[in-house]
Amino acid sequence: MIVRPRWADFKIIGLYTGKVVNGIALLMVVPLATSIFFGEWNPALDFLLAIGACLVFGLGLEVLCQTSRDLAWGHGLVVVSFSWLMATVLGAIPLHLSGHFSSYLDAMFDVMSGYTTTGLILLQDLDHVSNGLNMWRHVLTFAGGQGIIVIALTFLFKGTAGAYKIYVGEGKDERLLPNVIQTARAIWLVSLAYLMVGSFFLWIAGMSLGLGPVRGLLHAVWIFMSAWSTGGFAPQSYNSFYYHSLLYEVITVPIFVIGSFNFALHWAVWTREKTEIYRNIEIISFFTTMTIAMLLAMAGLMKLNVYPDIIALFRKMFYQVTSAHTTTGLATIYSRTFVRQWGAMAMLGIILAMAIGASACSTGGGFKGIRMGIIFKAVIQDVRRLISPESARIVEKWHHISTRLLDDATVRTAMLIVLSYVGIYALGTVVGVYYGYDLVQAMFDSVSAGSNSGLSCGVVSPTMPTLMKVVYIFEMWAGRLEFMSLFALAGYWVALFRGR
Numbered sequence: 001m002i003v004r005p006r007w008a009d010f011k012i013i014g015l016y017t018g019k020v021v022n023g024i025a026l027l028m029v030v031p032l033a034t035s036i037f038f039g040e041w042n043p044a045l046d047f048l049l050a051i052g053a054c055l056v057f058g059l060g061l062e063v064l065c066q067t068s069r070d071l072a073w074g075h076g077l078v079v080v081s082f083s084w085l086m087a088t089v090l091g092a093i094p095l096h097l098s099g100h101f102s103s104y105l106d107a108m109f110d111v112m113s114g115y116t117t118t119g120l121i122l123l124q125d126l127d128h129v130s131n132g133l134n135m136w137r138h139v140l141t142f143a144g145g146q147g148i149i150v151i152a153l154t155f156l157f158k159g160t161a162g163a164y165k166i167y168v169g170e171g172k173d174e175r176l177l178p179n180v181i182q183t184a185r186a187i188w189l190v191s192l193a194y195l196m197v198g199s200f201f202l203w204i205a206g207m208s209l210g211l212g213p214v215r216g217l218l219h220a221v222w223i224f225m226s227a228w229s230t231g232g233f234a235p236q237s238y239n240s241f242y243y244h245s246l247l248y249e250v251i252t253v254p255i256f257v258i259g260s261f262n263f264a265l266h267w268a269v270w271t272r273e274k275t276e277i278y279r280n281i282e283i284i285s286f287f288t289t290m291t292i293a294m295l296l297a298m299a300g301l302m303k304l305n306v307y308p309d310i311i312a313l314f315r316k317m318f319y320q321v322t323s324a325h326t327t328t329g330l331a332t333i334y335s336r337t338f339v340r341q342w343g344a345m346a347m348l349g350i351i352l353a354m355a356i357g358a359s360a361c362s363t364g365g366g367f368k369g370i371r372m373g374i375i376f377k378a379v380i381q382d383v384r385r386l387i388s389p390e391s392a393r394i395v396e397k398w399h400h401i402s403t404r405l406l407d408d409a410t411v412r413t414a415m416l417i418v419l420s421y422v423g424i425y426a427l428g429t430v431v432g433v434y435y436g437y438d439l440v441q442a443m444f445d446s447v448s449a450g451s452n453s454g455l456s457c458g459v460v461s462p463t464m465p466t467l468m469k470v471v472y473i474f475e476m477w478a479g480r481l482e483f484m485s486l487f488a489l490a491g492y493w494v495a496l497f498r499g500r
Contacts, residue, residue, distance in 0.1 A: 011069075014061045019058070024087045035047060084477060088115065095111060101122065120449060134218075137233050144480075202221075223240075230260050260325075289352070289356050339458060354447050425475075445460050
């Protein structure tokens with residue numbers, strides 16, 4: 001029997017959704033301060049209005065939904081999916097008021113792309129965006145990489161048992177420390193430490209390219225935020241290609257590779273276990289599938305003789321494939337170059353890399369290396385069962401922070417999530433083909449949206465059909481939350497109308 005949610009359930013959901021929305025208002029203080037510092041008064045007013053809207057909505061929910069009850073699992077999952085939607089609607093206010101978007105839907109598209117660390121954009125005239133708005137775009141993607149729920153847990157939540165339930169709902173399930181609030185703060189400690197170091201090196205690199213100290217610092221912070229969070233946003237329309245710098249590429253590649261690794265892996269290496277780097281199933285899986293994707297892309301490029309020598313070929317191929325596999329989305333080629341020069345085979349290599357993605361409980365998207373490793377281990381286990389005596393007990397182990405036995409429940413969960421990703425990739429591809437796009441191109445941008453990668457071959461644009469924009473927003477949202485929170489939200493809607 002399906003039980004209909006009661007008013008008490010909605011009060012719990014509303015209370016914690018309000019806290020998350022208040023966290024978005026807190027984030028907007030950063031671009032507001034940036035706008036005031038640079039004397040950008042119109043953008044500053046836009047952010048003041050947006051902060052006011054967030055506080056009215058967030059504090060209003062907290063006042064109306066006061067309750068002493070704690071979150072259950074269903075509440076936590078619904079809070080995550082619903083608060084992400086509201087954060088997208090309210091976070092789009094300053095973007096829409098900037099005049100750089102043709103519709104509010106386009107502004108919401110970019111906000112969802114930022115929160116989910118995707119990097120696809122519908123923003124127009126990027127090269128003339130204010131510093132405040134550019135700061136907001138990159139704060140979105142940096143905060144989204146850590147998780148907007150993690151922000152709320154860090155600053156606005158007290159240590160309740162229910163806090164862990166919304167932490168899990170955002171696609172994370174590992175505690176770096178015994179308390180989930182402490183875990184959220186540890187994630188921010190790791191990220192801010194890397195932010196200071198990475199931005200410093202990018203700042204030095206930017207000034208060596210001729211950027212002034214202030215502009216160089218802004219670009220350094222923005223590019224680091226984008227690379228670390230595997231977000232793909234850039235302050236210029238040419239993306240990483242704008243810098244034409246091998247040094248910039250050499251610095252950014254390690255940032256987005258390290259940023260794509262599991263936060264638990266970072267914490268383990270920082271605190272106790274350096275050998276985790278080469279023992280972890282996700283790291284082994286990542287470099288294996290990365291090699292396969294690189295070989296596919298290289299074979300396609302060599303067949304078409306795209307670049308004059310092997311060094312130029314490797315440089316372009318390596319940056320794009322690494323960006324794809326970490327689901328970063330930074331690029332050193334024009335989007336249409338994938339179609340006009342790289343060809344179908346090299347594009348399939350990029351599609352494979354984006355579809356698999358990086359690590360679970362990280363800033364990356366896609367199937368995740370841990371699931372690919374588990375599925376591979378399950379295949380090996382089944383093969384061993386087939387060739388072993390019937391009386392033999394076949395045991396397969398896998399290592400992620402600790403060594404574990406492979407069981408059927410773990411394999412089923414991994415397969416469910418992978419098949420869900422395949423479903424949203426297929427949905428976006430079918431819609432793209434319906435509107436007349438080439439199959440490979442439609443698949444490329446659909447997989448990019450669903451895996452939160454951000455590379456585009458030119459399908460994503462302000463002129464694409466409205467339905468495609470809506471589908472891509474859904475793909476980004478579903479892919480970032482890894483479906484469970486969406487299933488819970490859908491279940492609540494069903495229970496509301498059909499429950500007893």
